[in-house]
Amino acid sequence: MPTAIEVRGLTKQYGELVAVGGIDFEVPAGTVFAFLGPNGAGKTTTVEILEGLRRRTGGTVSILGLDPWTDGASLRRRVGVLPQEFRFFDKITAREAIEYYRTLFGTSVDPAELLARVELLDKAEARFDTLSGGQKQKLGLALALTNDPEICFLDEPTTGLDPHARRALWGVIRNLRSSGRTVFLTTHYLEEAELLADRVAILHRGRIIASGTPAEIVRSHGRPARLSVEAAPALAPLLVRDLGVSARAADGRVEVELADRHDALRVLAAIDRSGIPWDSFSTEVDTLEDVFVRLVGRMDEGTLKAEAPA
Amino acid sequence: MNGRRIGADLAVVYRTYTRNPIALFFSLIFPIILIGLFGLIFSTIGTGTTTLYVVNDDHGSPTSVAFLSALNNTTVVKVATVNVSAASFGAWLGDHDDPVGLVIPDGFGANYSAGHPVNVTVYTDPQDAASSGEVLGAVNGVVSQFNLEAACHGGTCTPVVGVLTSQVGSPSYSTIDYLIPGLIGFSILTSPMFSLVDISSTYRKEGIFRELSLTPLTRGEWLSARIVWYVLLTFVSAAIVIGFGAGVFSAHVKLNLGLVPFLVVGPFFFVSLGMLCGSVSKTPETAALIGNVLTFPMMFLSGTFFTVSSFPPGLQTVAHLLPLYYVIDGMNQVMLFSNTTRALTDLAIVLVASVVTFLLAVRLFRWRDE
Ligand SMILES: Nc1ncnc2c1ncn2[C@@H]1O[C@H](COP(=O)(O)OP(=O)(O)OP(=O)(O)O)[C@@H](O)[C@H]1O
Ligand SMILES: [Mg+2]
Numbered sequence: 001m002p003t004a005i006e007v008r009g010l011t012k013q014y015g016e017l018v019a020v021g022g023i024d025f026e027v028p029a030g031t032v033f034a035f036l037g038p039n040g041a042g043k044t045t046t047v048e049i050l051e052g053l054r055r056r057t058g059g060t061v062s063i064l065g066l067d068p069w070t071d072g073a074s075l076r077r078r079v080g081v082l083p084q085e086f087r088f089f090d091k092i093t094a095r096e097a098i099e100y101y102r103t104l105f106g107t108s109v110d111p112a113e114l115l116a117r118v119e120l121l122d123k124a125e126a127r128f129d130t131l132s133g134g135q136k137q138k139l140g141l142a143l144a145l146t147n148d149p150e151i152c153f154l155d156e157p158t159t160g161l162d163p164h165a166r167r168a169l170w171g172v173i174r175n176l177r178s179s180g181r182t183v184f185l186t187t188h189y190l191e192e193a194e195l196l197a198d199r200v201a202i203l204h205r206g207r208i209i210a211s212g213t214p215a216e217i218v219r220s221h222g223r224p225a226r227l228s229v230e231a232a233p234a235l236a237p238l239l240v241r242d243l244g245v246s247a248r249a250a251d252g253r254v255e256v257e258l259a260d261r262h263d264a265l266r267v268l269a270a271i272d273r274s275g276i277p278w279d280s281f282s283t284e285v286d287t288l289e290d291v292f293v294r295l296v297g298r299m300d301e302g303t304l305k306a307e308a309p310a
Numbered sequence: 311m312n313g314r315r316i317g318a319d320l321a322v323v324y325r326t327y328t329r330n331p332i333a334l335f336f337s338l339i340f341p342i343i344l345i346g347l348f349g350l351i352f353s354t355i356g357t358g359t360t361t362l363y364v365v366n367d368d369h370g371s372p373t374s375v376a377f378l379s380a381l382n383n384t385t386v387v388k389v390a391t392v393n394v395s396a397a398s399f400g401a402w403l404g405d406h407d408d409p410v411g412l413v414i415p416d417g418f419g420a421n422y423s424a425g426h427p428v429n430v431t432v433y434t435d436p437q438d439a440a441s442s443g444e445v446l447g448a449v450n451g452v453v454s455q456f457n458l459e460a461a462c463h464g465g466t467c468t469p470v471v472g473v474l475t476s477q478v479g480s481p482s483y484s485t486i487d488y489l490i491p492g493l494i495g496f497s498i499l500t501s502p503m504f505s506l507v508d509i510s511s512t513y514r515k516e517g518i519f520r521e522l523s524l525t526p527l528t529r530g531e532w533l534s535a536r537i538v539w540y541v542l543l544t545f546v547s548a549a550i551v552i553g554f555g556a557g558v559f560s561a562h563v564k565l566n567l568g569l570v571p572f573l574v575v576g577p578f579f580f581v582s583l584g585m586l587c588g589s590v591s592k593t594p595e596t597a598a599l600i601g602n603v604l605t606f607p608m609m610f611l612s613g614t615f616f617t618v619s620s621f622p623p624g625l626q627t628v629a630h631l632l633p634l635y636y637v638i639d640g641m642n643q644v645m646l647f648s649n650t651t652r653a654l655t656d657l658a659i660v661l662v663a664s665v666v667t668f669l670l671a672v673r674l675f676r677w678r679d680e
Pocket of ligand 2: 044045084
């Protein structure tokens, strides 16, 4: 598979502040790549460097084999961009905006069809300054698609969208992918990344702290699967003694780590045998979100410790 | 430069403009309000004593001084001695408002004392019969008085001083005539300047320029669309000002194709200048400040409301540094004086300034963060 985006040793400094501290990644063509990270991690900075809107401090960036800063003119027709805060001419309607872009790009999209695709057809004749936040976002997405781009950069495309609209956008992204387009998106919704992305990277203070497929990240950074049962705390030491598993009690529940699926049956049988009353139970595995929160939390703790005076 | 893209952008400008009634009001109606206002002011202060421009070639002889002070005492005219040659006086008057003049010839005093006939020349304005009549009456009155004194003094009773009349070389212009090119200049300056300073800085702040930078539209095309728009707007606004001035205040304007280049180059310059202000400023506030610093002196000192020739010399020098002066002066030359050479010079100056400013604006105008 050819590489759509290749980034090597990318750095960006704003004066003293290192917003991006040397990152590497590759996005194969035809895949969805999700960039995750807490506020201020450097996601927008990175995306805008890839789009050719910001000049990088160091490293190399190749978008479809071109340098976005110097070859912007030739890349423009091949990439689509939805910025984090999309703004447009206040007095222009959604339909007019698309017609405008259509002429600028010299393409022949049907505004109605494009607006229907992003579920904004009912607002085709509404002026930009009368659109709601989510509707503006949808128009931004429609404009990003007017030139039928090979790569779409979507910076927080679903922020501010209602649950229904978010699912519609997921549909758009899946369609892009199935028609061979590359999508680079940033998001704060981990389940979205898990659902859509072939690969994700978690950015923290300008550095990538984990990357891979969502499953790989959960496997290598997540905790083992757990069985959680509603029972008295006394159950925990009993299970530790009888089964040699690790278990702990909290909030009226006892949580037991499972080495594999079969462990669950063993543990349940032991609980039943113990004679301690118990109620509902469930098994739990880490989601990408759990991993994200733990990873970022640990990094922050680490940096806090490092920054604390000795 | 791609015409289709400029056209598409022009449609955006047109819609933005026409859907914002305040902006439309300012660029089209404001000059009319001004012309009404100034027309009223000038027609009220116009009815006072008439200024009589005098060339005294008798080098301040006691007789000529007495003659002029007698004229002043009539209170019909106010004598203003000017320093031009009698030969070019007619043309000189033609360049001024309300041109009535008087020439006292060399040897006036000596001839008068000796009882030799001598003539003064009155220049009248064929377009302004009322003040010409008043002036002629006043001069004839003073002349009779002098002749009477000469007759009694010399013993014989023949009139010594005669009055010749001459018409001012070129047709005369009233203040309202000057106001027409001035106000066209006013809209050429203000509409593009205020708007471009504003949008160039706010579009950048709001990220609209970054948005556009991701399309094939170039900065030159973007600026060109604005220039085309303001040229069109200037034509409409000039038509309104001319129509209103001629219809309501009977201004004399020669409609002349020579006006067209000024209506094109003027907006070209000020769109570029407004863009330049926005480009060199980091925030909309700074841009507005720089814009105002450039706009306001030009608004008053370029011959918009007051003719530059009526300024003190220092201020005239300042006026000659302002590009709008050449736009307005050029339009005056075309619309009033038919002075093609001077109009072409003015046009050349504005054109050079425009090209330089345009190139500078396109160069310094940043779509994205550098
Ligand atoms: N133009 C700028 N000048 C100076 N500092 C900047 C600039 N833009 C961003 N930064 C800083 O760079 C860091 C990264 O910002 P960036 O916008 O890339 O974060 P982000 O990951 O997109 O955050 P969010 O999730 O909140 O959108 C932040 O600390 C921010 O303050
Ligand atoms: Mg961001």
